[in-house]
Amino acid sequence: MKLATYKNGSRDGRLLVVSRDLTRAVDAAAVAPTMQQLIEDWAARAPRLQALSDRLNAGPVVGEFAFDPAMCLSPLPRTHQFVDASAFLNHGHIMEEAYQLSVKKTPGIPVLVQRQSDDFWGPCDDYPLAEADNGDFEGEFAVIVDDTPMASSPEVCASKIRLVMILNDVSMRAHLFRELQMGFGFINAKPATVFGPVAVTPDELGEAWHADGRIHLNMNVSRNGEWFGHPNGREMDWSFGELLARLGLNRNLRAGTILGTGTVSNKAARAVGSACLAEKRALEKIETGDSTTTFLKLGDRLRFEAFGADGQSIFGAVDHRFVPFKSEQ
Amino acid sequence: MKLATYKNGSRDGRLLVVSRDLTRAVDAAAVAPTMQQLIEDWAARAPRLQALSDRLNAGPVVGEFAFDPAMCLSPLPRTHQFVDASAFLNHGHIMEEAYQLSVKKTPGIPVLVQRQSDDFWGPCDDYPLAEADNGDFEGEFAVIVDDTPMASSPEVCASKIRLVMILNDVSMRAHLFRELQMGFGFINAKPATVFGPVAVTPDELGEAWHADGRIHLNMNVSRNGEWFGHPNGREMDWSFGELLARLGLNRNLRAGTILGTGTVSNKAARAVGSACLAEKRALEKIETGDSTTTFLKLGDRLRFEAFGADGQSIFGAVDHRFVPFKSEQ
Numbered sequence A, B: 001m002k003l004a005t006y007k008n009g010s011r012d013g014r015l016l017v018v019s020r021d022l023t024r025a026v027d028a029a030a031v032a033p034t035m036q037q038l039i040e041d042w043a044a045r046a047p048r049l050q051a052l053s054d055r056l057n058a059g060p061v062v063g064e065f066a067f068d069p070a071m072c073l074s075p076l077p078r079t080h081q082f083v084d085a086s087a088f089l090n091h092g093h094i095m096e097e098a099y100q101l102s103v104k105k106t107p108g109i110p111v112l113v114q115r116q117s118d119d120f121w122g123p124c125d126d127y128p129l130a131e132a133d134n135g136d137f138e139g140e141f142a143v144i145v146d147d148t149p150m151a152s153s154p155e156v157c158a159s160k161i162r163l164v165m166i167l168n169d170v171s172m173r174a175h176l177f178r179e180l181q182m183g184f185g186f187i188n189a190k191p192a193t194v195f196g197p198v199a200v201t202p203d204e205l206g207e208a209w210h211a212d213g214r215i216h217l218n219m220n221v222s223r224n225g226e227w228f229g230h231p232n233g234r235e236m237d238w239s240f241g242e243l244l245a246r247l248g249l250n251r252n253l254r255a256g257t258i259l260g261t262g263t264v265s266n267k268a269a270r271a272v273g274s275a276c277l278a279e280k281r282a283l284e285k286i287e288t289g290d291s292t293t294t295f296l297k298l299g300d301r302l303r304f305e306a307f308g309a310d311g312q313s314i315f316g317a318v319d320h321r322f323v324p325f326k327s328e329q
Helices: A035-040 A042-058 A089-099 A154-159 A173-182 A202-208 A240-247 A277-288 B035-040 B042-058 B089-099 B154-159 B173-182 B202-208 B240-247 B277-288
Strands: A002-006 A014-018 A024-027 A082-085 A112-115 A127-129 A139-145 A161-168 A220-223 A226-229 A257-260 A301-305 A318-324 B002-006 B014-018 B024-027 B082-085 B112-115 B127-129 B139-145 B161-168 B220-223 B226-229 B257-260 B301-305 B318-324
Touching: A002 A035, A014 A035, A014 A042, A024 A042, A035 A042, A089 A277, A112 A240, A112 B112, A154 A161, A154 A240, A161 A202, A161 A301, A161 A318, A240 A257, B002 B035, B014 B035, B014 B042, B024 B042, B035 B042, B089 B277, B112 B240, B154 B161, B154 B240, B161 B202, B161 B301, B161 B318, B240 B257
Parallel strands: A082 A257, A127 A318, B082 B257, B127 B318
Antiparallel strands: A002 A014, A014 A024, A082 A112, A139 A161, A139 A257, A220 A226, A220 A301, A301 A318, B002 B014, B014 B024, B082 B112, B139 B161, B139 B257, B220 B226, B220 B301, B301 B318
């Protein structure tokens, strides 16, 4: 099934079931008013929403309406834990080569970054950019998990994945390089994150939800209507189960925990493109000694989307413009 | 006023108003069933709870009962953002000297660490330790803030502080050194955090809630009934307002955001003691070349508490034992 959260003036919005073709929706309130309530009580409520989804995909249902992604908050508008991985080592290798970084990784241990989860941004909302000279995007996949006890195996962790999303992990590169060198993770490097309008159960991905614990889909990224890249999720160096097991090594993961993949990156980046500006700039620097691609400019419009084998958009699109920040003060 | 959250089988527990002397409590459900609901609607609900608190402190009220910290969850059992600072530079200096660390700080920019907030541990609950050779504690103060718009000034940020708490920031030092060198912040270094049983409005601190934006209270730490340290919060190198302003430089902070101070540390550490094992071990190493204080042992009992000028415990105590972790699998 496919789920979205509409704006209704509240912090958590109202949960919708969306048709597979993303054209129609119906309110989920009778089963679960919000995504948070659903994810906390998945076993009891998800089957009833699945039945509603089946009816919606079969034909007209009472109360259905046209689905409008511009009305959406993030599918889970806020949550209690968001962790982003850097699960495509290829991206790190390119960055380290271009900028002579020496990240002291431990072989076998994935990079995971604890992130803020109090204020996700809507998928089609104008995005206020506080600094217009070092902003970047990162196209990623993510999963939402159910309660997962401390020290669970990768197999148990994988069995706790309930929903899949896409996201633009907006990044400020000047802060990122500074904070990475300091060692304590990202604060000013990562303003609000933007998830795609629709979260889907893994079965909606068909064979692209692969037995190897990875998502075999292209992440299609365009900037101002022009192709930027379409790297595929299959090259993740760890499976979702492995990433979650490392995260939960000595702590419980509570229902609603979101795990992102990190920017999707392929070894054939020169052919398939990148999912972030920094990687493209790094490739340019490696090849010519200089980067010509610019960081985000005010007015830039970005689109992130993934399509199934049948050509259907799976999650809808993150489709947003970057605008000047205006202080409320 | 003083507030606590009792266990009731739910994820968010039930909110209580607690008497100033921490002996009596009354249910807050008629005003706000949970701390999350209170903090999201502070302006409307806090005055009514304050009135209830005033009545409770004046004499018997209908429905009051004896307050038992062992029945408590964290005052805010989970939230949407927890950030811990390292606001006592003295602690960092000691660690860097002892272990020849070279943390690349930028002058004027405080260290802030994004942390998980999905699974706080109860203040008196046995704490399961997955590894018994590198566990540590950190005695800290923390504040809970209301909605704070992006790019607010330190003064505006300070005005959004609603509640004050204490905490034990449980830390795994072997992971911490590894993760600090990698640069992406803390994951396995920081299992569940343990807040004291009672959150209080700043006025409950009297003059210890100082005009300089710091908490002028001793953090009293004991290990197995023996004094370990009582460093004072007044030596914070940034005020709470300054820390929050840096955190919110390019993003909104949403109601319920918790900001911790980092381990309390004083220049007179040799006299007043430390609030964590690592600092004491570092001081031993600097002085003798070796550390004799051991990391946490199974069965260790820790207590963290702060007292007002009148000798009254302000927040109650984090008072817990470290026990072997038993897998649920």
